[in-house]
Amino acid sequence: xxxxxxxxxxxxxxxxxxxxxxxxxxxxxxxxxxxxxxxxxxxxxxxxxxxxxxxxxxxxxxxxxxxxxxxxxxxxxxxxxxxxxxxxxxxxxxxxxxxxxxxxxxxxxxxxxxxxxxxxxxxxxxxxxxxxxxxxxxxxxxxxxxxxxxxxxxxxxxxxxxxxxxxxxxxxxxxxxxxxxxxxxxxxxxxxxxxxxxxxxxxxxxxxxxxxxxxxxxxxxxxxxxxxxxxxxxxxxxxxxxxxxxxxxxxxxxxxxxxxxxxxxxxxxxxxxxxxxxxxxxxxxxxxxxxxxxxxxxxxxxxxxxxxxxxxxxxxxxxxxxxxxxxxxxxxxxxxx
Numbered sequence: 134x135x136x137x138x139x140x141x142x143x144x145x146x147x148x149x150x151x152x153x154x155x156x157x158x159x160x161x162x163x164x165x166x167x168x169x170x171x172x173x174x175x176x177x178x179x180x181x182x183x184x185x186x187x188x189x190x191x192x193x194x195x196x197x198x199x200x201x202x203x204x205x206x207x208x209x210x211x212x213x214x215x216x217x218x219x220x221x222x223x224x225x226x227x228x229x230x231x232x233x234x235x236x237x238x239x240x241x242x243x244x245x246x247x248x249x250x251x252x253x254x255x256x257x258x259x260x261x262x263x264x265x266x267x268x269x270x271x272x273x274x275x276x277x278x279x280x281x282x283x284x285x286x287x288x289x290x291x292x293x294x295x296x297x298x299x300x301x302x303x304x305x306x307x308x309x310x311x312x313x314x315x316x317x318x319x320x321x322x323x324x325x326x327x328x329x330x331x332x333x334x335x336x337x338x339x340x341x342x343x344x345x346x347x348x349x350x351x352x353x354x355x356x357x358x359x360x361x362x363x364x365x366x367x368x369x370x371x372x373x374x375x376x377x378x379x380x381x382x383x384x385x386x387x388x389x390x391x392x393x394x395x396x397x398x399x400x401x402x403x404x405x406x407x408x409x410x411x412x413x414x415x416x417x418x419x420x421x422x423x424x425x426x427x428x429x430x431x432x433x434x435x436x437x438x439x440x441x442x443x444x445x446x447x448x449x450x451x452x453x454x455x456x457x458x459x460x461x462x463x464x465x466x467x468x469x470x
Contacts, residue, residue, distance in 0.1 A: 162188065162191050162192060162193035163191055163192055163193065163368055163371075164192075164193045164195070165192055165193070165194055165195070165215040165216060165368070165372065166194075166195050166196070166197050166213065166214045166215050166216075167182075167194050167195070167196050167197070167214065167215065167216050167217065167218075167372075168196075168197050168198075168199055168205040168208055168209065168214040168216070168217030168218070168219070169196055169197070169198055169199070169217070169218060169407075170198065170199055170200070170201075170205075170219065170306075171198060171407055171408050171410075172324060172326070172327070172408060173324070173326040173404060173408050173420075173421050173424050173425060173426075174240070174241040174324050174326075174352070174353060174426060174428070175218055175240075175353075175407075176379070176383045176400075176403075176404050176407075176408070176428070177218070177240065177376050177377075177379040177380035177383055177428050178194075178196070178218060178376060178379060179379070179403065179404060179406070179407045180378075180379035180380075180382050180383055180400070180403060180404075181194075181375045181376055181378060181379030182194050182196070182379075183403050183406070184378075184379070184382065184403075186374075186375040186376075186378040186379055187372075187375045189375065190371035190372070190374055190375040191371055192368070192371055192372060192375060197213070197214050199219075200304075200305040200306055200307065201277040201278065201281070201304065201305055201306065202219040202220045202221075202222045202224075202225065202277070202281060202282065203222050203223075203224040203225070203277070203278055203280075203281065205217045205219050206219070206222060206224050206225040206228055206234060206356075207224065207228070209228075209233075209234050209356060209357060209358055210228045210231075210233035210234050210358065212358065215357060215358070215361060215368075215372075216355065216356070216357045216361070216369075216372050217355070217356055217357070218240045218353055218354070218355050218356075218376075219353055219354070219356070220281070220282030220352060220353050220354070221236070221282065221285075221351075221354060221439065221442050221443075222278070222280050222281050222282065223279065223280025223281075223446055223451040223452050224278075224280060225356065226443065226446055226451075226452045226456060226461060227452055227453070229359075229456070229460055229461045230452070230453055230455075230456045230460055230461075232359050233358065233359055234356055234357065234358055234359055235356060235357060235358070235359050235362040235363075235461070235462065235463040236354045236355070236356045236434070236439065236461055236462050236463070237354075237355055237356060237357055237362055237369065237373065237432075237434075237462075237463050237464075237466045237467065238354065238355035238373055238376075238429075238432030238433070238434050238466060238467040239351050239353075239354055239355065239429040239432055239433050239434035239435055239467070239470075240352075240353040240354060240355055240380075240428055240429060240432065241324075241351075241352040241353040241426055241427070241428055241429075242349065242350065242351050242352055242426070242427050242428075242429055242435060242438075243343065243344040243347065243348065243349060243350040243352060243426070244349070244426070244427045245344070245348070245349075247388060247426055247427050248325050248423070248424075248426070249324075249325065249342060249343060249344045249350075249426055250286070250322055250323060250324050250325065250328070250342070250343035250344070250350075250352065250426075251322065251323065251324075251325055251328035251329070251332075251339045251341070251342060251343070252266050252290065252320065252321075252322045252339070252340050252341035252342065252343060253313060253320060253321045253322065253323065253328055253331065253332070253337050253338065253339060253340065254269070254319060254320050254337070254338050254340045255313045255314070255315075255316045255318065255319055255320070255336070255337060255338075256316065256335065256336050256337065256338065257316035257319075258272060258316070258319035258320065259338040259340070263319060263320065263340065264338075264340055265340050265341060266290050266294055266296075266340060266341040266346075267294040267295075267296060269290075269291075269294075269296060269298060269319065269320050270294075270296035270297060270298075271296075271297055271298075271299070272298060272299065272319035272320055273298070273299045273300075273301050273317075273318045273319045273320070274287040274291075274298040274299065274300050274301070274318065274319070274320045274321065275300075275301055275303055275309040275312055275313060275318040275320070275321040276300050276301065276302055276303070276309070276321075277302065277303065277304055277305065277306065277309070278302050278304065279300070279302055279451065280446065280449075280451040280452075282352070283309075283321065283322060283323075284300055285442060285445055285446075286322045286343055286346075286347065287300060287320075287322065288445065288449070289346050289347050289445070290322070290341075290343075290346045293346045298320070301318050303318075306323075306327075309321055309323075310327070310331065313331070313336075313337055314331065314334065314336040314337060315336075320340075322343050324352075324424060324426065325423060325424040325426065326408070326420045326421060326423065326424020326425070327420075327424070328424075329419075329420060329423055329424060330419075330420050347438075347441075349435060349437075349438055350438055351429075351434065351435040351438035351439055351442075352426070354434065354439070355373065355376065355432050357369060357372075362463045362466075363463075369466060370466060373432050373466050373467060376432060377430070377431045377432050380428040380429070380430065380431075380432065381430065382400070383400065383425070383428055384427060384428060384430070386399070386400035387400055387401075387421075387422060387425035388425050388426070388427050388428075397422065401414075401417075401418045401421050401422060402414070404421050405417050405418070405421065408421060409421070429470075431467060431468060432466075432467045433467050433468045433469065433470050434462070434464060434467050434468075434469050434470065435469075435470050436458070436462070436464065436469045436470070439458065439461070439462065440458055443456070443458060443461060
């Protein structure tokens with residue numbers, strides 16, 4: 134009996150025992166692993182877990198944390214993780230082409246009027262004249278890997294400004310932070326809850342906004358294995374529904390600010406369990422509050438933004454030119470925008 138069949142059998146046996154003892158049937162929760170980064174932008178999953186929305190949907194969730202997008206995509210493809218939220222990367226697109234994964238929804242997005250991702254310069258570069266994105270010509274721009282969202286953002290900024298950037302892969306976000314603080318790289322772009330504390334340190338300066346170069350950018354997406362998307366529709370729909378409830382709470386408390394101060398403070402407490410957990414709450418709270426960006430209602434997906442990203446990856450030769458949006462996306466679970 135394989136592992137899946139054994140779990141099914143145990144579930145059936147457990148249900149039968151409960152029915153005999155209580156006179157009513159019992160249904161075991163479905164265990165899933167959810168990939169995440171310790172970013173405020175991943176808060177919808179944390180809220181859904183802490184407030185019981187995953188449990189309400191019949192899901193028993195375990196988190197697996199990553200430090201970059203590409204390893205998460207590999208974990209989804211291998212089956213080590215069931216669902217993930219991260220930026221589109223070249224690796225993710227290539228895995229989609231191989232039939233391993235599907236993007237099924239949208240998460241973090243740039244939105245007019247909402248403070249978004251920042252363009253940063255090291256203090257050394259800033260003091261040498263790199264005080265605006267257009268003054269970064271010839272300078273070093275940090276990224277995790279070639280084909281990462283950082284690579285995409287930097288390239289779009291460079292193209293718009295008519296400049297050349299030297300991209301330096303550093304594998305992990307933490308390594309990029311250390312490099313820009315020490316002046317080993319000149320520039321980077323990142324979500325505001327990371328950018329603003331770096332700027333307050335005096336070692337890094339905010340010199341622009343990503344939204345000025347990539348309006349309505351679908352920064353992160355919800356994705357899963359192609360098998361889950363096609364053959365585990367109830368489980369996948371349950372994940373999307375619970376995730377969306379978490380996003381709605383997050384947006385109301387920290388983005389739209391419609392729920393009042395008590396709801397805001399409760400949300401900060403919840404997120405602090407996962408983000409900046411090594412810092413005292415009073416030091417973590419400003420970064421969490423000031424760094425909140427919109428998470429799409431109902432996990433709606435901005436297909437136009439995804440297409441722009443896919444077109445860039447193809448133009449740069451980072452993915453096969455034959456891959457189509459239909460290969461990358463399964464839009465049957467959410468609304469598209």
